[in-house]
Amino acid sequence: MASRAPDLDTLAQGARTDVAGAGSLQDLTSVRARYLGRKGSVSDLLRGIGDLPAEERSRVGQQVNALKVQIEDWVAERRAALESRERNRHLEEHRLDVTLPAAGQPLGHLHPVSHVQRDMAQFFLARGFSIEEGPEVETEHNNFDALNVPADHPARDMQDTFWVEGDFVLRTHTSPVQIRAMTGRTPPFRFIAPGRVYRHDFSPRNSPMFGQVEGFAVDESVTLANLKELLYAFAKHMFGAVELRFRASYFPFTEPSAELDFRCPLCRGDGCNTCSQTGWIEWGGCGMIHPTVLRNCDIDPERYQGYAFGMGLERGAMLRHELPHIRLLYDGDLRVLEQL
Amino acid sequence: MLVPLSWLADWIELPDSVEALAESLTGGGLEVDAIERTGPDLSALVVGDVVEHGPHPNADRLSVCRVDAGDDEPFEVVCGAPNVAAGQKIAFARVGTRLPDGTRLKKSRIRSVTSMGMICSERELGLGDEHEGILVLDTDAPAGTPLADVLSAGETILEIAITANRGDCASILGIAREVRAHFGAAVRVPTCDPPEGERAVAEDLRVEITDPEGCHRYDARVVRGVRVGPSPNWMQQRLEAAGMRPINVVVDVTNYVMLELGQPLHAFDLDRLRGGVIRVRSAEAGERMTTLDGVERTLDPSDLLITDGGGPVAVAGVIGGGDSEVSDATTNLLIESAHFRPGRVRLTAKRLGVQTDASYRFERGVDRAGVTRAADRAARLIAELAGGEVSRGVATATGSTPDGVDEIALAPARVNGLLGTALSRDEIEAYLARVGVEPATESESESGGGGRHGDEPGRYAIPSHRNDLRIAEDLIEEVARIHGLDRIPATVQVGPLVGGGAPRSWTDAERARDTLWAEGVTEVMCFPFLDPRDLDRLDLAESDPRRATLGVVNPIAESHSQLRSTLLPSLLGLLRENRNRQIDRVRIFEVSRVFRVEKEGELPEEDLCVAAVLTRSDQNRLWEAKTEAAPPLFFEAKGIALRLVSALGYRAELRPGAPQPYQHPGASAGIRVGRRVVGEVGELHPDAAARFAIDVPCAVIELSLSALADVPRQEKRFREVSRHPQMQRDLAVLVDRDQRAGELVDAIRRKGGDHLASVEVFDRYEGQGVPEGKVSLAFRLVFQRVDRTLTDGEVTKSVDQVVKMLANQFGGELR
Numbered sequence A: 001m002a003s004r005a006p007d008l009d010t011l012a013q014g015a016r017t018d019v020a021g022a023g024s025l026q027d028l029t030s031v032r033a034r035y036l037g038r039k040g041s042v043s044d045l046l047r048g049i050g051d052l053p054a055e056e057r058s059r060v061g062q063q064v065n066a067l068k069v070q071i072e073d074w075v076a077e078r079r080a081a082l083e084s085r086e087r088n089r090h091l092e093e094h095r096l097d098v099t100l101p102a103a104g105q106p107l108g109h110l111h112p113v114s115h116v117q118r119d120m121a122q123f124f125l126a127r128g129f130s131i132e133e134g135p136e137v138e139t140e141h142n143n144f145d146a147l148n149v150p151a152d153h154p155a156r157d158m159q160d161t162f163w164v165e166g167d168f169v170l171r172t173h174t175s176p177v178q179i180r181a182m183t184g185r186t187p188p189f190r191f192i193a194p195g196r197v198y199r200h201d202f203s204p205r206n207s208p209m210f211g212q213v214e215g216f217a218v219d220e221s222v223t224l225a226n227l228k229e230l231l232y233a234f235a236k237h238m239f240g241a242v243e244l245r246f247r248a249s250y251f252p253f254t255e256p257s258a259e260l261d262f263r264c265p266l267c268r269g270d271g272c273n274t275c276s277q278t279g280w281i282e283w284g285g286c287g288m289i290h291p292t293v294l295r296n297c298d299i300d301p302e303r304y305q306g307y308a309f310g311m312g313l314e315r316g317a318m319l320r321h322e323l324p325h326i327r328l329l330y331d332g333d334l335r336v337l338e339q340l
Numbered sequence B: 001m002l003v004p005l006s007w008l009a010d011w012i013e014l015p016d017s018v019e020a021l022a023e024s025l026t027g028g029g030l031e032v033d034a035i036e037r038t039g040p041d042l043s044a045l046v047v048g049d050v051v052e053h054g055p056h057p058n059a060d061r062l063s064v065c066r067v068d069a070g071d072d073e074p075f076e077v078v079c080g081a082p083n084v085a086a087g088q089k090i091a092f093a094r095v096g097t098r099l100p101d102g103t104r105l106k107k108s109r110i111r112s113v114t115s116m117g118m119i120c121s122e123r124e125l126g127l128g129d130e131h132e133g134i135l136v137l138d139t140d141a142p143a144g145t146p147l148a149d150v151l152s153a154g155e156t157i158l159e160i161a162i163t164a165n166r167g168d169c170a171s172i173l174g175i176a177r178e179v180r181a182h183f184g185a186a187v188r189v190p191t192c193d194p195p196e197g198e199r200a201v202a203e204d205l206r207v208e209i210t211d212p213e214g215c216h217r218y219d220a221r222v223v224r225g226v227r228v229g230p231s232p233n234w235m236q237q238r239l240e241a242a243g244m245r246p247i248n249v250v251v252d253v254t255n256y257v258m259l260e261l262g263q264p265l266h267a268f269d270l271d272r273l274r275g276g277v278i279r280v281r282s283a284e285a286g287e288r289m290t291t292l293d294g295v296e297r298t299l300d301p302s303d304l305l306i307t308d309g310g311g312p313v314a315v316a317g318v319i320g321g322g323d324s325e326v327s328d329a330t331t332n333l334l335i336e337s338a339h340f341r342p343g344r345v346r347l348t349a350k351r352l353g354v355q356t357d358a359s360y361r362f363e364r365g366v367d368r369a370g371v372t373r374a375a376d377r378a379a380r381l382i383a384e385l386a387g388g389e390v391s392r393g394v395a396t397a398t399g400s401t402p403d404g405v406d407e408i409a410l411a412p413a414r415v416n417g418l419l420g421t422a423l424s425r426d427e428i429e430a431y432l433a434r435v436g437v438e439p440a441t442e443s444e445s446e447s448g449g450g451g452r453h454g455d456e457p458g459r460y461a462i463p464s465h466r467n468d469l470r471i472a473e474d475l476i477e478e479v480a481r482i483h484g485l486d487r488i489p490a491t492v493q494v495g496p497l498v499g500g501g502a503p504r505s506w507t508d509a510e511r512a513r514d515t516l517w518a519e520g521v522t523e524v525m526c527f528p529f530l531d532p533r534d535l536d537r538l539d540l541a542e543s544d545p546r547r548a549t550l551g552v553v554n555p556i557a558e559s560h561s562q563l564r565s566t567l568l569p570s571l572l573g574l575l576r577e578n579r580n581r582q583i584d585r586v587r588i589f590e591v592s593r594v595f596r597v598e599k600e601g602e603l604p605e606e607d608l609c610v611a612a613v614l615t616r617s618d619q620n621r622l623w624e625a626k627t628e629a630a631p632p633l634f635f636e637a638k639g640i641a642l643r644l645v646s647a648l649g650y651r652a653e654l655r656p657g658a659p660q661p662y663q664h665p666g667a668s669a670g671i672r673v674g675r676r677v678v679g680e681v682g683e684l685h686p687d688a689a690a691r692f693a694i695d696v697p698c699a700v701i702e703l704s705l706s707a708l709a710d711v712p713r714q715e716k717r718f719r720e721v722s723r724h725p726q727m728q729r730d731l732a733v734l735v736d737r738d739q740r741a742g743e744l745v746d747a748i749r750r751k752g753g754d755h756l757a758s759v760e761v762f763d764r765y766e767g768q769g770v771p772e773g774k775v776s777l778a779f780r781l782v783f784q785r786v787d788r789t790l791t792d793g794e795v796t797k798s799v800d801q802v803v804k805m806l807a808n809q810f811g812g813e814l815r
């Protein structure tokens, strides 16, 4: 019965061709059934082994079983290939144009002044300053008198004031927060007071409202030199390396007083429109807290001394974004704010 | 203040460079805002040497010159001036340069000779009318020197901003003192003493002060027999350069001396003063007078008046009266030089709304020892320039002693301790000497002049013109500014680290900004003002607390006359403006304070609020659900509000309540946290939208961060997570169309038993298959136990109870 061997070979050949020709998982399933199913060709062979002479049974049995294993392997291999092809086809069908716009909401924007205020607060918090806030409607006492700005002194005219019913003012600076924060506290302390302040000035290039950050520290031996170091570090944090200029000046609530300028980063000192051809940009005022102010807050100026400074927030925002004037920040024009 | 440099140069030797001068003044506290140059622009012209001069070959009246202008080759120039000659130094313009009149000089051919430049006349230089001959320069400067270096044309004017404490700098003398402080030259004060006649001033006048608190000193000089005409040219030019209009010789002299010395003066027509007396007194209530400007003014007892025998003739330190004004007919003069209390002058000037050069100086304080000198100087100049004879002596009266200190004690250690410097006593005293502050002499010093050595405090005499120097710190500032603030070191502060925190209002505001920004909303910042009509546009009831606004006393416009009690009108205004800018989708928010009058006479309450306004795109965009299919805008706003409150650390619920009058009554809800309503979400009422001229549907979120901060934050606690499977049941119930799903969810939660883990509305449907007036609401109930798997029976029992409850309580029918 050696003639059976060629049959197995033919069968194997056919199975191999059929498995390889299966074009889908479904085809493959039916090809497999045709060979290995209960009524399949290999099953037929296995069933016919009983009819064989005893001495051949075991050999042919081994051959058929080997064939069965062989076909299962081919099927598995083919299945893996077909599945992979199927997956690839799915992936291919789900290929997206990822450059199309995002679904959902448009981008929102933080106001540039909020951004600057945040950057500033970050610097001072890391330097051990606490944030203190005060009301925007203030008493004349806190906004002026306690800060050594008496009504009969021309220093009152340095700030055009919005008056509010009840003899109150819209604070013209964040300095009244000094009075509120220092009164009832014992030094040492360090505070910043960021917030909005108001001046009675409404023209196309000026805003009646602007942001300011006030800072002050009181201890037994803080000096103007300490203030300078702080402001150099602060300027570096805000603008990178920058040249500063301290000019003597006058504020009723500090003595000595100084104005602080930084080198115009746009023209580097040659003069341009941003710096009004001066090469310098005015940033703020600073000085050593006037003894009268300390005394007005029940702090003994014989024992304690302190520094204070205040600067506008808008300058930083305008420089950062090269905004030509301050009103662009407060006009609420989304064509502007959505750029920033 | 405008300071003509030539004038200042009469008073003190100036540094060569104007820029260096300006830089020093600015660094020392007198900010030079601008350096103005008047006169022609000679910057393109140079000094030329006429090296050859000969006749023109084709014209008798012309000559041909060769001019060396410092270049490699001389230029050949045709010249028509009769006075040109070889060897002269002349003003030369090369072809191509811009002449002072703005034109550009072209190459020209004159009778077949090409002229390569121009020798300029005075007129061509813009210096005068002379045009017959050329300007011959009187200089040794080599050819090629810029003409501006050898020819002073026009004036250089420093525009100086004077700080409010430095009244003493409002004069040429004051600026000269500052120049001295920086550069060290001596100040040259001109002669002031007038030549006096025989007639004594007392024959015409006596002076009385009946308000000694308001007037410290009053000096009067009399000049008789003057001829009032225009002042000389040089004086007019200086006054004009300093920004003053020349009037007549008398007024011009008083202004000139005021500019020189800082002491305001006033000249009266002596013959029009009645009764031979000047009396300085306070005004009577209701008293009236007509001032120089023709305005009749009602006076107040706080005003200080100069009166004669008949009545007021001037408001002291502010403005003169019309009746006694100096005119061309005036022959006899009274020159007033006085020292008034600065606060009084300021009060009156403010009240009358008049600011004059005089009141400006008096408010800031004039030199208390300079009164007589100014009267003398003016009398001298008038006698010199207008003829007349100065009467002998000064009529004078004194009142109270003016404020100001004579000496200040200062220790070197205090200077270094405040500045962080290491200056020696000698250095400090040298700086102080630069500003006229000298160690007090022993006789002046109460302490007997001790402490001149080591670190003992010294006593320093303060010059009378520095009324701003009152305390030791003032002297320290003088040291600092003359030493130079830029030369003070920068050293790290050493001390205990205290604080370093932010208040909750700060962190909440920051979190709100971050959340809304991430939600695709853009932050805006608006002015704090409110148009009162906006409260009507919002349709707020008369009793609404937001009507209790605080008024601005001096608003910039009626539309800015109140402080905001709500952020909404600002945002709606911006929405409209941005729509007008053709912006399709507007999503903006603001974090800001609103003001509410709580108690008359006290500061208003300031609530920190967040408000947002949202619209949708009205253009068909990719991905965007078409309008019919999209959920109503309200739900978008609701989602943002819930996520915002969640970011602030609370769980909020939206519950319908009493809608705001500006909200859509059917699409609005209160933001509830615990039992408190802390805000509102709603679509804008169409009527309100129309009143604000808003043309798109819009939703509004309002949240009070202040109200939220009053609600205690609940710590979120861990609940055990079950390992056992969930059982899910869906129920669809027909209920009345008006039935709110939220109430059903609450009821199901209550009735669903201990193991109902969650309830969710997953569908709402009305239409085909649902009876008229009804709605189908579908709920997904999830059951789960922590300790074991629930049985089917247990879940069914719970669901049955829910179904029964829905039928009984809500008339709900299972679908």
Ligand SMILES: [Zn+2]
Pocket: A264, A265, A266, A267, A268, A269, A270, A271, A272, A273, A274, A275, A276, A277, A279, A280
């Ligand atoms: Zn610049």
